[in-house]
Amino acid sequence: MKTARFADREIKGTPSSERSAALKRRYLDSPLMVDVEYIRWLTRSHRTTAGREILERRAEDHAFALEHLTPVIHAGDRIAGNKTRFIRGAIPYANYAAGPFLRELRREVQDAQQRHVDFGEGGGIERSRAEAAETGSVLFSGKFLISREELSELREICEYWEEKCLMEQGDRLWKSRFAGAEFIEDGWKIGLYTAPHDPCPEGRLVLDFETAVSKGYRSVIEEIDGRIARAGEGDQPGVPFWRAAKRSLEGALRFVERYADEADRLAAREPDPAREKELLEVAEACRRVPALPPRTFREAVQSFWFTYLLGHLEGSHLGYSPGRLDALLHPYFAADAGATFEEAVGLFEELFVKMTQIEYVASLSWQGLGHGNLYQNVILGGLDEAGKPASNEISMAILEAQVNMQMTQPTLSVWYDDSLDEAFLLKAAECVKTGVGYPAFFNLATFVRHERAVTGFPEGTIRRHAAIGGCTEPTLQGMSYGIVQAGFVNHGKLVDLLMNDGVDPVTGTRMFPAAPLGTYGDVVARYKEMMHAAVRNWQQYWNFVMRAHRQTVPLVFCSVFVRDCLGRGLCMDDGGALHNGTPTTLSSGLVNAANSLAAIRKLCFEDHTCTLEELRDAVARDWEGEEPLRRKALDAPKWGNDDDRVDEVFLDLFDDYCTFVPGQLNYLGKPYDPSMLAISTPVPFGKACGAFPDGRRAGEPLADGVTSPFPGTDARGPTGVIRSSSKVDHSRIRGGLLNLKFHPSSLGGERGSRNLLALVKTYFEKPGFHVQFNVVDSEMLRDAVEHPESYRDLVVRVAGFSAYWVEMSRPLQEQVIWRTEHGL
Amino acid sequence: MERERAESGLVFDFQPFSVHDGPGIRTTVFLKGCPLRCEWCCNPESQAPHPELRHRPARCRRCLACVRACPLGGAVEREGLPRFDRSVCAECPDRRCVEACPERALLVSGREMPVPEVVEAVMADEAFFRNSGGGVTFSGGEPLRQPRFLEAVLVALKSAGVRTAVETCGDADGASVDAVAPLLDLIYFDLKFADPELHRRHTGRTNELILENLARFVGAAPGKIVLRFPLVPGVNDDASNVQRIARIAAGLGIERASVVPYHPMGMSKYAELGRESPVDPRPVTAGDLERVFSAFEAAGVSCELA
Numbered sequence A: 001m002k003t004a005r006f007a008d009r010e011i012k013g014t015p016s017s018e019r020s021a022a023l024k025r026r027y028l029d030s031p032l033m034v035d036v037e038y039i040r041w042l043t044r045s046h047r048t049t050a051g052r053e054i055l056e057r058r059a060e061d062h063a064f065a066l067e068h069l070t071p072v073i074h075a076g077d078r079i080a081g082n083k084t085r086f087i088r089g090a091i092p093y094a095n096y097a098a099g100p101f102l103r104e105l106r107r108e109v110q111d112a113q114q115r116h117v118d119f120g121e122g123g124g125i126e127r128s129r130a131e132a133a134e135t136g137s138v139l140f141s142g143k144f145l146i147s148r149e150e151l152s153e154l155r156e157i158c159e160y161w162e163e164k165c166l167m168e169q170g171d172r173l174w175k176s177r178f179a180g181a182e183f184i185e186d187g188w189k190i191g192l193y194t195a196p197h198d199p200c201p202e203g204r205l206v207l208d209f210e211t212a213v214s215k216g217y218r219s220v221i222e223e224i225d226g227r228i229a230r231a232g233e234g235d236q237p238g239v240p241f242w243r244a245a246k247r248s249l250e251g252a253l254r255f256v257e258r259y260a261d262e263a264d265r266l267a268a269r270e271p272d273p274a275r276e277k278e279l280l281e282v283a284e285a286c287r288r289v290p291a292l293p294p295r296t297f298r299e300a301v302q303s304f305w306f307t308y309l310l311g312h313l314e315g316s317h318l319g320y321s322p323g324r325l326d327a328l329l330h331p332y333f334a335a336d337a338g339a340t341f342e343e344a345v346g347l348f349e350e351l352f353v354k355m356t357q358i359e360y361v362a363s364l365s366w367q368g369l370g371h372g373n374l375y376q377n378v379i380l381g382g383l384d385e386a387g388k389p390a391s392n393e394i395s396m397a398i399l400e401a402q403v404n405m406q407m408t409q410p411t412l413s414v415w416y417d418d419s420l421d422e423a424f425l426l427k428a429a430e431c432v433k434t435g436v437g438y439p440a441f442f443n444l445a446t447f448v449r450h451e452r453a454v455t456g457f458p459e460g461t462i463r464r465h466a467a468i469g470g471c472t473e474p475t476l477q478g479m480s481y482g483i484v485q486a487g488f489v490n491h492g493k494l495v496d497l498l499m500n501d502g503v504d505p506v507t508g509t510r511m512f513p514a515a516p517l518g519t520y521g522d523v524v525a526r527y528k529e530m531m532h533a534a535v536r537n538w539q540q541y542w543n544f545v546m547r548a549h550r551q552t553v554p555l556v557f558c559s560v561f562v563r564d565c566l567g568r569g570l571c572m573d574d575g576g577a578l579h580n581g582t583p584t585t586l587s588s589g590l591v592n593a594a595n596s597l598a599a600i601r602k603l604c605f606e607d608h609t610c611t612l613e614e615l616r617d618a619v620a621r622d623w624e625g626e627e628p629l630r631r632k633a634l635d636a637p638k639w640g641n642d643d644d645r646v647d648e649v650f651l652d653l654f655d656d657y658c659t660f661v662p663g664q665l666n667y668l669g670k671p672y673d674p675s676m677l678a679i680s681t682p683v684p685f686g687k688a689c690g691a692f693p694d695g696r697r698a699g700e701p702l703a704d705g706v707t708s709p710f711p712g713t714d715a716r717g718p719t720g721v722i723r724s725s726s727k728v729d730h731s732r733i734r735g736g737l738l739n740l741k742f743h744p745s746s747l748g749g750e751r752g753s754r755n756l757l758a759l760v761k762t763y764f765e766k767p768g769f770h771v772q773f774n775v776v777d778s779e780m781l782r783d784a785v786e787h788p789e790s791y792r793d794l795v796v797r798v799a800g801f802s803a804y805w806v807e808m809s810r811p812l813q814e815q816v817i818w819r820t821e822h823g824l
Numbered sequence B: 001m002e003r004e005r006a007e008s009g010l011v012f013d014f015q016p017f018s019v020h021d022g023p024g025i026r027t028t029v030f031l032k033g034c035p036l037r038c039e040w041c042c043n044p045e046s047q048a049p050h051p052e053l054r055h056r057p058a059r060c061r062r063c064l065a066c067v068r069a070c071p072l073g074g075a076v077e078r079e080g081l082p083r084f085d086r087s088v089c090a091e092c093p094d095r096r097c098v099e100a101c102p103e104r105a106l107l108v109s110g111r112e113m114p115v116p117e118v119v120e121a122v123m124a125d126e127a128f129f130r131n132s133g134g135g136v137t138f139s140g141g142e143p144l145r146q147p148r149f150l151e152a153v154l155v156a157l158k159s160a161g162v163r164t165a166v167e168t169c170g171d172a173d174g175a176s177v178d179a180v181a182p183l184l185d186l187i188y189f190d191l192k193f194a195d196p197e198l199h200r201r202h203t204g205r206t207n208e209l210i211l212e213n214l215a216r217f218v219g220a221a222p223g224k225i226v227l228r229f230p231l232v233p234g235v236n237d238d239a240s241n242v243q244r245i246a247r248i249a250a251g252l253g254i255e256r257a258s259v260v261p262y263h264p265m266g267m268s269k270y271a272e273l274g275r276e277s278p279v280d281p282r283p284v285t286a287g288d289l290e291r292v293f294s295a296f297e298a299a300g301v302s303c304e305l306a
Helices: A018-028 A037-046 A054-068 A099-105 A123-135 A148-161 A166-177 A181-190 A209-215 A217-231 A239-268 A273-288 A297-314 A325-335 A341-357 A364-370 A393-405 A422-436 A444-455 A459-465 A491-499 A520-552 A590-606 A612-620 A627-635 A644-663 A682-687 A717-725 A749-765 A778-786 A810-818 B065-069 B086-091 B096-100 B115-123 B126-132 B147-159 B174-183 B196-203 B208-220 B239-251 B268-272 B286-298
Strands: A032-034 A088-091 A138-140 A144-146 A358-360 A377-381 A411-416 A440-443 A466-468 A474-476 A488-490 A584-588 A673-676 A739-742 A770-775 A795-797 A802-804 B008-018 B026-031 B052-055 B075-078 B081-084 B106-109 B111-114 B135-140 B164-168 B186-190 B225-231 B256-261 B302-305
Touching (some): A018 A341, A018 A393, A032 A123, A037 A054, A037 A148, A054 A239, A054 A520, A099 A166, A123 A138, A123 A144, A138 A148, A144 A148, A166 A181, A166 A520, A181 A520, A209 A217, A209 A325, A217 A239, A239 A297, A273 A297, A297 A325, A297 A341, A325 A377, A341 A393, A377 A466, A393 A411, A393 A422, A411 A422, A422 A749, A422 A770, A440 A444, A444 A459, A444 A466, A444 A474, A459 A466, A459 A474, A488 A491, A488 A520, A491 A520, A491 A612, A491 A682, A520 A584, A520 A590, A520 A644, A590 A644, A612 A627, A644 A673, A682 A810, A717 A749, A717 B008, A749 A770, A749 B126, A770 A795, A778 A810, B008 B115, B008 B147, B026 B115, B026 B147, B052 B081, B052 B086, B065 B075, B111 B115, B115 B147, B135 B147, B147 B164, B147 B174, B174 B208, B186 B208, B208 B225, B225 B239, B225 B286, B239 B286, B256 B286
Parallel strands (some): A032 A088, A032 A144, A088 A358, A377 A411, A411 A440, A488 A584, A739 A770, B026 B135, B135 B164, B164 B186, B186 B225, B225 B256, B256 B302
Antiparallel strands (some): A440 A770, B008 B026, B052 B106, B075 B081
8 A cells, every 4th residue: 555645535424324335336336328218208299299389398298208207216225216217327308409419429529619628537437438348339428328229219319309409499590680690609619608508508496395395296286277277268378387387297296106106016026025115115105295295204305306306307407406405304304203313314325326326418518518517506504584593403414414425416505604503514514524525605695685686585585595506506496597598708718809909819710800909998998898798799699599498498397396487377488487587697717817907907007027019929929938928927916815906907807797797688588697607617718718918828727716716826825815705796696606725634623624614704704605615635636646546436626516536537637636725 | 143123023934824823713924033953943944044045946947047147146057957155145135036037946035024014914814813713823933033023013913902822942032031921822832852962962052041931931921831842753752851841841830732743844945945954854653642642641731733
């Protein structure tokens, strides 16, 4: 055994039972599969439903598919319901975007962004590849196995959807009718935008699980029947949606019933009496929920899971999330005299494996950007409607389960408030110190301010329903439309365009007419002008796409559990949600833009070290032969050091962005909400960009997160980073992301946990919005690059999600290693 | 060797989010200049009471920009590498070589910092101190060798409600102990050897003054002293030394000890300063720690890891 050259993680949990350990092992040893079953049945129905009203057609097709899916209960499962037949399975939603799949089948380039995106090769992906070579199955979309028969079926299905899918219908609209169409296509070519989001547009959505679980579907169906009866004969407003809603619930109940039958069938032939008993309990639970309210804690978990899963099946979601799972389930736990803390931990361990087992197959670009993670977010703690701390035993059980399992999903979050109890916060810190990077901490007070301004809802309502849908996007669960947005604008590319008079230096594409820059004021004005054009075009383009969404893939089942779609008789696409202001305009890379403008000001307009032309030439040569000038560029003020000379540049650009974005209405008629996030965009966005005036070299990743400094430029430690970041008014955006990376030794023991919590508390007093931690020795990560075989289950934080180290791409691994490590 | 200046101090490092030098989140200010020359010192740049040039070979790309920039002939090329004549560099007023280096391979340890600048820089993290029970720690070098500056900074920070600590080797004028003791909430007092001769052999000076000051601190700030023992394997970890130190602590009524295990992380800095590396002790093992802990605890002094 090698001697330890690095500090290990302080907390290393292990599964609480042999069952949980086996489930995790099975997950880690499984290849990734594409499962055509759902899309096969959906398509078969769609061939016969032409001419029907779109909501009813959509509900019928989806319900038909649900009624035909094979119910699969894997060995050891106590919670029934899977999205596919496989351990790690993905549904190819050809009804959303058939084009990328067809191009994959023809081995063609899918989109202009693909070359900027990198993929992981280890873990389950390696397994898929090896099995493809051994068994003659086909490797699809880089990492999924599919049999030859299913592949040819998939080809037929995709050909059927080629003209009919959301993406094609959307493209037709905007390409023929939108004046900025050329700008968008050029924007993709040069890396100003992330690839088209049509293959996985939905999510950032949390359903009203409280209603689904506590009332049960039967009572919801009765309510719908009543509404239809009251509306009377004729196509009254609301009736098509209600009929569709009812059909989707009936399909859902049939889906569940098939699981009950399957459990009975398995029980009948089960030799082990203990397992037989378990299977009979599964069958019994499936015959009870979600049709009726649960009688036990275990049935409540099962009921939640079915509704969660059924909503997941309907759409091509990223960021679709459970929300406040502790608040949802605690009443059932408290009322169930037979339920124990240990049982709860065990059930959550199983549940979290199930959530991690969901894969998605989309365009290669989005697979690369998401790194296989569906951004399922469970948020704990927070306050109740009256403002009392809401953490409970279930919050603790959920944390304990992830300390034990360290699955990549769900990512855990904490709604932070000073009044939360210490044991809960210390448990959260313990979980962070496993190195998995969650829970992330979110400041509830900041979100309440944001949401008050956007919705005008009472504070109590916001507190009660506050959740995170996806990575770091807050929303009001059960009452909001999801956050269905176009993807990201790349601030780094705007720096490229700024430096090159409107021309992309990498491809030579002209995006803006030339304009002289005489003063620093001109430089800033030019940046903002280009940013406005990039944002405005992006928003308008997406409004066209979402018109096509309404006509092709409206979400009916999900709408049933978003208030007040049923009351209004409208699906979410028609504005049925109480809150329609959630769609965001997203960007990332603003730190590099601010650093670049600050360097330009210092070098060209204050110190007169060089002219703007000389700086442009040095950057164009990627600093080759310009080391002295690059040194001065690096010495210019940098974000993350509490240095107003650059922090004010950031704040000015941030303010301008936040003011400009809501100037345009979204496709539901509400102002677009400004947001900034990262996922893994810093790597592909950086790859698309030339060198920057701040000293960054061409192709290097951008700063991660939203307010994280560029690696190595934060010289004043984590408190300096927090002081810079806390100058930002985070209540103006729906989102925010600050990564801090610590050496494990700097947060050791309970004393270290308390220091970590003190950092959070201080940042949130200022007030910040979000912070999360990588607590892992960079030397260990370097060792993991060399010896991936020893790190199969190592999970690290990337952005608003965590990933298995071995399944990350090399550049993304490097980016995490590269982040400034504090402490020691 | 004591600096008389009150309005500014010679600081060689400033470390926010310091979590090993006292409770909570702290800012540690490292003052330059130390009377001792401990063989194992991991901060050799802390010793000389004047600014010093450091050349970090790991960063150097051998471009020799420093040699070209030097007007005094202090930097010269030898076998493709820059070499520095430290006696020339010590007198250099403007360090053009540092400015010229594109790789930041050159730096100067030690900067004159006015009292208000230090106070302002520390106060920037006041909220973190408040929420974590932290504060400021003055370390070194030997902070008590800049007593008037230290006193001025402590007065300002104390009056702003910041909790204060020092790490001292105790080799300082007794009057400076009297001056700063009332301004401190916590004193980490280093004791390396109980025996004066061993102390002289391994640190360059005997410990009489040090032991005198330890008693003086106990008198002036009772209950605020933590005895610090730097555990250097094979040098000062023999049973008799540890037991004697523990008994000295117990005899003075000191209730807490803190053990700082030797680490080799500072060794590369000797070469950066143009100095020979001292003998490198072996790494500290869990067994070493256990022995030292039980010796302190046997004397009735509770012991913790720094």
